[in-house]
Structure formats: structure tokens, C-alpha cells
Amino acid sequence: MTITRVLVAAAALLLAAGRAGAVSDAEKCQSSELKTSGKYSFCRLKAEAKAVKTATTPDYGKCDDSFAAKFNQADTNGMGQCPAGATQAQIQAFLTQCSDDVATALAGGPLPDCSGDLATCNASLGTCNGSLGTSNTNLATCNTTLTATTASLTTCNGNLSTCTGDLGTCNTNLGTCNASLTSCSSSLTTVNAGTAAQGDVLSGKTFSSGAGIGLTGSMANIGQQNVTPGTAPVAISQGYHDGTGTVAGDTDLVAGNIKSGVDIFGVTGTVLPSQPLRTGQTQCDQGGGTLGACPGSPSGQDGTTLKGQTRSYTVNANGTITDNRTGLVWEKLDDNNANGIHDFSATFTWYNAFKKIQVLNGNVAGCIALNNPDACCSGAGTGSCTAFAGQTDWRLPNSFELFTLADHGRVSPAIDPTFNTSCAAACTTATCSCTQSDLYWSSTTYQSNPAYAWDVGFNDGGVSATNKSGTFYGRAVRGGS
Numbered sequence: 001m002t003i004t005r006v007l008v009a010a011a012a013l014l015l016a017a018g019r020a021g022a023v024s025d026a027e028k029c030q031s032s033e034l035k036t037s038g039k040y041s042f043c044r045l046k047a048e049a050k051a052v053k054t055a056t057t058p059d060y061g062k063c064d065d066s067f068a069a070k071f072n073q074a075d076t077n078g079m080g081q082c083p084a085g086a087t088q089a090q091i092q093a094f095l096t097q098c099s100d101d102v103a104t105a106l107a108g109g110p111l112p113d114c115s116g117d118l119a120t121c122n123a124s125l126g127t128c129n130g131s132l133g134t135s136n137t138n139l140a141t142c143n144t145t146l147t148a149t150t151a152s153l154t155t156c157n158g159n160l161s162t163c164t165g166d167l168g169t170c171n172t173n174l175g176t177c178n179a180s181l182t183s184c185s186s187s188l189t190t191v192n193a194g195t196a197a198q199g200d201v202l203s204g205k206t207f208s209s210g211a212g213i214g215l216t217g218s219m220a221n222i223g224q225q226n227v228t229p230g231t232a233p234v235a236i237s238q239g240y241h242d243g244t245g246t247v248a249g250d251t252d253l254v255a256g257n258i259k260s261g262v263d264i265f266g267v268t269g270t271v272l273p274s275q276p277l278r279t280g281q282t283q284c285d286q287g288g289g290t291l292g293a294c295p296g297s298p299s300g301q302d303g304t305t306l307k308g309q310t311r312s313y314t315v316n317a318n319g320t321i322t323d324n325r326t327g328l329v330w331e332k333l334d335d336n337n338a339n340g341i342h343d344f345s346a347t348f349t350w351y352n353a354f355k356k357i358q359v360l361n362g363n364v365a366g367c368i369a370l371n372n373p374d375a376c377c378s379g380a381g382t383g384s385c386t387a388f389a390g391q392t393d394w395r396l397p398n399s400f401e402l403f404t405l406a407d408h409g410r411v412s413p414a415i416d417p418t419f420n421t422s423c424a425a426a427c428t429t430a431t432c433s434c435t436q437s438d439l440y441w442s443s444t445t446y447q448s449n450p451a452y453a454w455d456v457g458f459n460d461g462g463v464s465a466t467n468k469s470g471t472f473y474g475r476a477v478r479g480g481s
Contacts (some may be wrong), residue, residue, distance in 0.1 A: 017030070024081070024157075024401055025041075029083075031069075032074035036071050037091060037463050039070075040063055040067040042342070043063035043066065043100060047059055048103045058236075064092070066087060067095075071088045075088070098130060098299075099273070100312065125173055151436060168300035179416070194211070198211075198215055198218045198219075200219055201215075202217050202293025203216075205217045221239060221240050222237045222238075226246050229247070229248060238299075253273075262468055276309070277309050278310055279302055280407035280408050282294070282306075284296025284303040285301060312325055315433070316389075318389040320332060321419065326404055329478050330405070330480050331388070331394070331475050332433050333422055333475060334427050334433075335426065342429055347473055348474050349470065350468035350469075357396055360394040361388070361392045388476075393478050396443040396477075397475070397479065398443050398445065399444040399463065400444075401442075401477060402456045403457075403463060405454055407461060408461050411459065413435045413437040413458040419433050420432060420434060438472075439455040439466060439472040440472060440474060442455055448469065452466060
């Protein structure tokens, strides 16, 4: 007996077995749906039979149209009382599958066992869900169970292809399971391929690799590191750097500021060591004791060769002048008042010139009231017993240092204009710079007669030795080697 005959007979028996008495709308609807379902199955199998005889493809068009119309009509006549829990589309899909299975079996194939397949599928799905739960907490365990789960899913997917209806829920869950397993497998592949160790990852950050899952990095977070070059190599801190640090630079790192033959960070110096200053002379003897344009006669005069370093000075805001060639820092002199410690009119014996130095270094014991009352720190004028320009290493220059200020290209005074500019009554070191065209003491004693000391006369830039009891001018200096 074919399945179609079974379905038709079952429908007839159900209709004949109605209870005695009035038939309800629900029962009428159920009876009509059964009859329609039986006819649909018969129609499809009849189309299959015709196709076998004619060796053509079955045509189910009339069957599908008739079933949809009559099934929906049964629902309408049932006034919403039809007991069926499935929709017309679900019933049609089921009957279609059943008739296809009958045709396959009559053609020599096996009849499917949907209940058995569903049980196998549900069991496999349970295994899958269990494996997935374990995978979420421990990917290592998931990696071990993936092989068995994948085998079960292969069987499950094969059985699912022949099942419909209630298997819809199974298919949904299985899709989620497959997606999760795919993600799991991909994650495991990525983790197993990783080679990072904890020391390779920033401290506080977590990661997974072949070394483990959920590890915490231990690399030190250096952040920004700024490097200032010095005489010894500077170590770069080991760890993570955010790329915002710098290596200090200096605009003074040029060849002209470095001694010849010395290389500093790839810059080779060109400055010749111990090179004296130029004299300042730019004119030449014309052959008869008259100065004029160089080269003059005889040839090779100073004004032509111009040997030595060019003079260069920087006027500082603290009342000092820096000689950029010798490195010496000189006291500026002014015309503030006759008793001022910086006044260019103040004169000293050689011994009292050293007392002026004491005052500049902030030592009150340097009082020289006899010829410079203000140096006693009385408060008048510019006198002060605080260290001049914040420094306490002021001294009287030696004869060679003092002579570096002599400019033999000038007279009265024979000194660079930096030391004699805007000098007028009442001017201060902030507004002027003054020099007398006269003798200035050095700290060097005349060897042939210790009662004398060397001095430089800035009327013409000459050097001489003078009795230490004489009163002349003094200018302090600091620095040098």
C-alpha cells in the first residue's frame, strides 16, 4: 500500500469516525483540511507517475494551486476554529517532502527515518553546545573537542537535509553553533600562531598567543624619553616608548665653535687653538712714516695680513661685556658719579685696586674710602656689597689679559667701541660704556723692580711699568683658563 493510499484512507476513517450528534466548526475544518491534504499528496504522486511514463519532469503546478486555495478556504469556513497548529505552508512543505520520499523509495531508494535523524541531530547538538560552553571558558579544551564535534555535525547536517517542520528550530541552533565553532577555530588558529611573550607586551595590557591565553604584558612603559648628549654615552631605557621624545640639539654645534681636529657628533672643528687676536690695525705705512691704505710699503705689514682672530664682544644686561674669542667677561664702566664703584673716573693705587675687587665680590672688608668712599658700601651712588652680576670670582686682569683689549687701530682710547660707547655724565652701565685714555692696572708685578707693576695705556695701547703708589684706573675681569 502506498503512502498516498494510507493518507487518503486515514482521512476517510477520520471523517467516518465522527461522534454522534452535531459536528462543530473545528471538526468540519479539520475534516476539510485532511481531505485537501490527501488530495494534494495524491495529485503530486499522480504527477510523478505521469512523468515516469513520459520520461519528463513532474509538473506540480495544478497540485500546488489547488492545495493552497482549498486549504485556505477550509480555514475560512472554520471561522478561526481550526485546531491545526501548523500553517498551510508548513503542511504543504511536509507533504511535499513525504511525496518526494515516496517517489524516491519507489524508484529504488530508501525511506527516510526523520525521527531517528532528529534524535541523532539533537544529541549531536547537545554535544556541540557542551563543547562550545567549554570552549568559551577554555579555548585549549575546545581545541581538543573540535574533532569529535565536527564529525557529529557532519552526520547531523546530512540528516537535517531530509527533515522539515520541527527541525527548523534545530537548524537555527545549529547555525549559531556552527558560527561559534568557526569563530572558535579561527581564534584558536590565531592564538596558536602567536609568538609573543609577556616581556614583548606593554605592562597592564592582556594578550593570547601560543604561550597561553589571557596573559598580562610586563614590558615597562617608558613613555617619553628625552636625551641630552654629554661626554659619555646615554643609555636608552629598555621598554615601550611612545615616540614623542627628543634628542637635544644645540645651535652652537658648528665647526667654527670647535677646536680644529676635534669631532663632536660628526661635526669637525675648524678653530685653530691658541690663536691670538688681531691687533685692529687696518692701515699701512706708505714708505715715509705716513699711514694710508694697505698694502703700503714695504709689503707684508699688519694692516695687510690681518692675522689673528677677529674681535667679537657681547654686551650683557647685567653690566658686563663678554669677549667671545678669549672667553673673558669684563666689567663695564660708566660715568654715574665720581665715587661709584663702576665709575670710570675712580682711580686707585695698585693695592687699592685689589680692594675694589673685594667689593665687587661682595666683601665689605674691601672698603677704600680714602679715594673712593662709595666702595665702603655706604649706600650712596652705585656702591654695593652684594656680588657684582651675581658672581664672586672677579679679579684684576694679568698684563696679557689686559693687553687683549688694546686696539692698535684706534687711539684715545685705543680700545674697541664696545668699551667706549654713549659715555656721558650720569650714564650708567645699563646705558653706556666708558674707558679713560690713560693707564689701567694689571695684577702683574714688574719683575726687575717689584715696586712697579705692568699697566696698559689706552691712549695708544702701549704697555709700561709704573710705581704701585701711583693712582690709575682699574677694570675687573672674570673667567679664563
